[in-house]
Amino acid sequence: MANESTETSGGVADAESAFMTLSHDLRLEILLALWDAPGFSLSFSELRSAVGERDSGKFTYHLSELQGHFVAQTDDGYELQYPGHRVLDAIQSGVFHEQAAVDPVELDADCRDCATALTFEYGTDFIGRVHCPDCGNRALEWPFDPGGTADRDPEEIVNAFDRRTRLIWSCALDGVCPFCAGRIDREFASNVDDHGICIGVLEELDRYDEYFARDHPAVVSVDCERCSFYSFIPVGVVLLSRPSITGRLHEAGIDVRRTPLWDLGFVVDADAIGLRMADSMAIEVAIQDGDEQLVCVVDESFDVSVERELDT
Ligand SMILES: [Zn+2]
Numbered sequence: 001m002a003n004e005s006t007e008t009s010g011g012v013a014d015a016e017s018a019f020m021t022l023s024h025d026l027r028l029e030i031l032l033a034l035w036d037a038p039g040f041s042l043s044f045s046e047l048r049s050a051v052g053e054r055d056s057g058k059f060t061y062h063l064s065e066l067q068g069h070f071v072a073q074t075d076d077g078y079e080l081q082y083p084g085h086r087v088l089d090a091i092q093s094g095v096f097h098e099q100a101a102v103d104p105v106e107l108d109a110d111c112r113d114c115a116t117a118l119t120f121e122y123g124t125d126f127i128g129r130v131h132c133p134d135c136g137n138r139a140l141e142w143p144f145d146p147g148g149t150a151d152r153d154p155e156e157i158v159n160a161f162d163r164r165t166r167l168i169w170s171c172a173l174d175g176v177c178p179f180c181a182g183r184i185d186r187e188f189a190s191n192v193d194d195h196g197i198c199i200g201v202l203e204e205l206d207r208y209d210e211y212f213a214r215d216h217p218a219v220v221s222v223d224c225e226r227c228s229f230y231s232f233i234p235v236g237v238v239l240l241s242r243p244s245i246t247g248r249l250h251e252a253g254i255d256v257r258r259t260p261l262w263d264l265g266f267v268v269d270a271d272a273i274g275l276r277m278a279d280s281m282a283i284e285v286a287i288q289d290g291d292e293q294l295v296c297v298v299d300e301s302f303d304v305s306v307e308r309e310l311d312t
């Protein structure tokens with residue numbers, strides 16, 4: 001969310017200049033031709049014939065505009081550089097020029113409110129949605145790139161959505177932006193302050209009313225200091241990267257890696273989350289396994305401890 005200039009080199013003007021460099025279709029064709037080439041490298045004549053440009057002067061001019069950042073000149077010719085790869089990656093994600101839709105897919109997981117089978121849908125607003133077609137319960141929603149729907153059957157798309165959402169959440173919760181690698185500010189957001197006084201913070205947060213887990217007593221807000229990434233993550237997701245918790249769950253027969261996010265109650269169920277008010281705020285996350293319950297406490301440093309295990 002932060003737009004302030006940083007100490008690293010490169011400001012808005014430099015970024016505009018970089019985008020302008022890519023503003024001619026011949027330049028994108030040059031990047032694509034190098035991407036297709038063995039070792040991402042071609043000689044001048046190979047590259048020119050690959051893009052089919054007869055006008056040598058025009059070709060030379062556009063190639064020279066890419067040189068230095070997107071393309072490097074080597075002894076053998078021209079080679080695609082890391083920034084060139086990232087341009088192509090962004091194009092392949094489809095977010096700039098594609099829209100895809102996925103018809104409702106019935107999932108092998110039930111709604112926690114009414115036990116109807118959940119469905120997955122993906123629409124032209126770039127949001128993947130896991131929800132209950134009967135009672136409307138929104139189990140999980142997160143953006144997904146259209147590229148993720150290509151060459152996959154519906155079940156594979158659903159699996160990719162789960163994997164990618166996990167990756168983004170895990171990276172952001174570790175304080176690293178999954179999109180720009182910048183620093184992420186993380187903090188609990190809840191409707192009460194450290195003294196248990198209701199201060200209605202959540203409702204005041206930008207776009208919180210649209211958030212699928214807005215009924216949770218607390219969530220983790222994540223805000224990139226560098227790019228536009230700003231969102232909320234269910235507190236239970238913190239547990240997914242703690243071996244002390246995932247190990248116990250594994251012993252109890254719950255494989256958190258193979259179980260989709262929307263089938264993990266401690267991630268998606270508001271009732272699993274409780275607030276602890278002491279000197280500072282901590283969040284209690286209850287993991288139910290049959291008659292047994294594991295109560296974990298996530299503190300403000302995102303350290304997790306197991307508070308109690310109930311054997312009934
Ligand atoms: Zn339902």
Ligand SMILES: [Zn+2]
Nearest residue numbers: 177180224227
């Ligand atoms: Zn970022």
